[in-house]
Amino acid sequence: MADSAPVPAEELWVIENPQNKAPMQAARADAAELPGQGQLVARVAEQLVPVPLKHTDVKASITGYIATVDVSQQYHNPYSEKIEAIYVFPLPSNAAVNEFVMTIGDRKIRGIIREREEARQIYENAKRQGFVASLLTQERPNVFTQHVANIEPGKRIDVNVKYFHTLEYADGAYEFSFPMVVGPRFNPPGTTDGVGAAGRGDRGASGQKTEVQFLKENERSGHDIDLVVDIDAGVNVDEVKSVNHRVKMTRPQEGRAHVALADDDKIPNKDFVLRYKVAGKTVKSALMAQRDSKSDGGYFTLMLFPPESLENLPRKPLEIVFTLDVSGSMNGRPIEQSKAAVRYALKNMRPDDTFNVIRFAQNAQQMAPRAVPANEQTIPAALQYIEQTQAGGGTMMIEGIRQSLQVTPDADRLRFVAFLTDGYIGNEPEILREIHNLRGPSRIFSFGVGQAPNRYLLDHMARMGQGCAAYLSLNDEADDVMAKYFARISHPALTDLSIDWGGMQVRDVYPAKLPDLFVGRPIVVTGRYRGNPDNAIVHVRGKVGGEVREMPLAVNVSDAANAHAGIAPVWARMKIADLGDRATYENNPELAGMIKQTALHYGLMSAFTAFVAVDSSQRTAGEHGTTVMTPVPVPDGVRYDTTVPQ
């Protein structure tokens, strides 16, 4: 359970519907109170807040390590004229979004997957002609935009999105997360295709292709969220913990848990993170499969755990670089959490280790010109350097990346870069490309700091950097998170992984390049198989130091207990992610086409596809009305004044 937080009991909400309903003017980009008169508004401390998105309802069910999530967004029109509602929102970056349904009254219209531009054209045509329509596009793997056109006054339109994804597993616990808000992001000068931040009503102020409007700290939109998670683990579930939210939990039977947001914690301004453990060793290297009736085979996912023997092996001396994001979005509690984590790490280094500290905001600075030995002189100096750090300014992450990676490697030590950031930048492809180009012998361990970090960036930084991502919520104990990190890097990884599939005829395995296996961090591998390879023995091989290790695994694709209808979309999503990573650093014009074709074939959202739904049974009257962006709160713990351009 999250720590008890103060309840905003003193807020007074006045809902009013003015009598004076004059016609609206055309959309004004600079209007602070779009779309005009006749609005049903929430008034908080004299601030009038448009609320085109009323409510979000999330229902998740977890079977094994795969989550099925239904997200329902309720749009309504509180104004006297028609509106188009736009909402930029996050989903998990590995979400395989394959269903989209628009609900008008009691009628449901299933959206159609299309090439992105084609879908946009259909939507614009429908919008222009007065038909109710909706369009879902992907701006980043974890950032989506929902458009809903021709919402008539007083009417409500729901949009339902369904997706599958694999859960994270770290240090003995599964982790389910649902992001609720896109944080305010910084874009380097000259960038126009990023994800930008603007104040409410300042449409276009960020100059970015995708823009999120933020409410000031004394404003509320009235948009709230309900979320329930049903866990069906099949074995005993232990230590269920919500990291950031207060929750209500029931245990209907052994192996099951029902978790729901508490009534007093429904503002969507932080990630919902649920961690739980399952009993025994039943989670070890679990295979889940889905048969494909149209071919002689199917799809599978395999969660591959590291061999326990790794935990008995000592590590080599390390060179650790602590790279801290000290930009404006980290101001306040996030930077304090980062400092606490680095303090713990510095105090737990060995005398034969070396380290350095780099901090970046508008530019990057390093504590010492090169890594220094961890001793009685350098560690206090580093602690002082950390304490003096203040957060503010832009986030030129590329500078931090370069200073962290452009070094002469120390042949006697393993080099790790611990990157602590909220990830609030809009130029992710540039960052990932730079990591790919400069990584050398370094491994990157990213730490997502705060209540709503950019998990796509952090996960993929670690993936590109042959390391692992971890998350440091403001409710986490920084020492605990760092202790787990040290436990991980205190033992060698199983490198150069390969899988001998034995009797299984396997193809199209993703990730195409298998990452290294670290203590406490399994990986998920997915692929397609042929035949009916029951009771096959799979051999996982890797190297520890120079020595080859091998793990045999028995797999049974016909085991009904491990069947899941979401495996095919999960496989396709992982293929798209793999191709997407390649596209960040590989100048291969065919990659975009491969992503698009995979997404169309499996009916999935991607950067090149979109869902569109049109109700062509009736036209609404008049022009399509004003476009209303849905403003969102800045994430919990983030300051508006240091992140949203004024």
Add this chain to the structure above:
Amino acid sequence: MKCTALILAFALLRTAAAPTTPAEPPAIAPGVAATQAVRFATVDVHIDPKDHPLAAYQIEITGDSPHVKLAGVEGGEHAAFREPPYYDPAALNRNRIILAALNTGSDLPNKPFRVARLHVQISGGANPQWEVKLVVASTSDGSAVPGATASMSSASAATKEQCHESTGLARVRPLGSRFVRRARAVSCGMRGDGVFGDEGGHCRRHTTSRRYPKWSDVG
């Protein structure tokens, strides 16, 4: 037994509506220039279960024009099939619409009814020709509905069936055996202005035979 058969039937339908697995994804049909005039229309899809309670169906619809684009699929008018049916995205990528739905309840339709409504965008002056094929129509015990038919009609002329001679047939052999399902279908030409026009359409009958996977494969 009844429940198992129904679940198997549903699995077939869901997997039919799930992507097929060609070696290489097919090419995308050429798009239509954005500048062309477009209009939106609805097309209704009907099934006549011939007095048998319909629990599941799969329908394949093909159009002859790249200027018609599916923009939404709505459910039917009977409560059992009010949820929008699933479609096969891979088939859509090849300009075919495969719809499938299932209901495990007891209140099932046995008279002609609308099972789905298609929302489409039509570019320019296209007069789309449609062909509808009832691939599967089954009762709750998984057996085929004898003589079931499918047809399509313009929703704007909702009371006027465009294809009166629509017939479809889906025969299914016992579970676990390979079978050849025969399907007779009609094609419905709906032309003219407005939705798909008041000028009526024409129907042509044809028969196809395809080899399908074993039922046991879908379990």
